[in-house]
Amino acid sequence: AQTVTQSQPEMSVQEAETVTLSCTYDTSENNYYLFWYKQPPSRQMILVIRQEAYKQQNATENRFSVNFQKAAKSFSLKISDSQLGDTAMYFCAFMRPNFGNEKLTFGTGTRLTIIP
């Protein structure tokens, strides 16, 4: 079974600074997807960024980028020029695509606070 570990329950950073959220996972699969979801106080689950394991290039979405280390099974999220609206819970998630259950396996989350 796959597991996802987020070892930082809480983090805080000054506005405009850069912050990195850590995520490690355990799997024996070679083909899979990794995601970072953001959950603001509204509770909505918002997809921030995704990474296909077969792609060596790290995914980037505006101020959000990942450092995907497949051999180390590490998938960290970097937020540049952090903004107050980035304050949220962030979940790392793993998915093994198959012809059946496309289950997302989530980490326990990191609560990020951006300080004005």
Added chain:
Amino acid sequence: EAQVTQNPRYLITVTGKKLTVTCSQNMNHEYMSWYRQDPGLGLRQIYYSMNVEVTDKGDVPEGYKVSRKEKRNFPLILESPSPNQTSLYFCASSLNPRGLRTEAFFGQGTRLTVV
């Protein structure tokens, strides 16, 4: 607008009183799933459905039922709720379980309290 709609957003109920949380998506997605979110545990899958009349258990199915009579709807049923089912519930859907490119769309969440 593409969306997954859950109702109700908030619900307080008493132990043993049957309840249903509805979930509807307007994207013609085949795959739908229910998760519960608990502090320190992240989100865990309860049940999933690959298509109409095709459902199966996830990681924490005890105490829950689902049905998939129509493609757009995937209700979560608690026949006899208990306090340990107090949680935040999410419905999610995605396009095609056989697609390589897949993204889960989540509903707004339902905060359930069982007293």
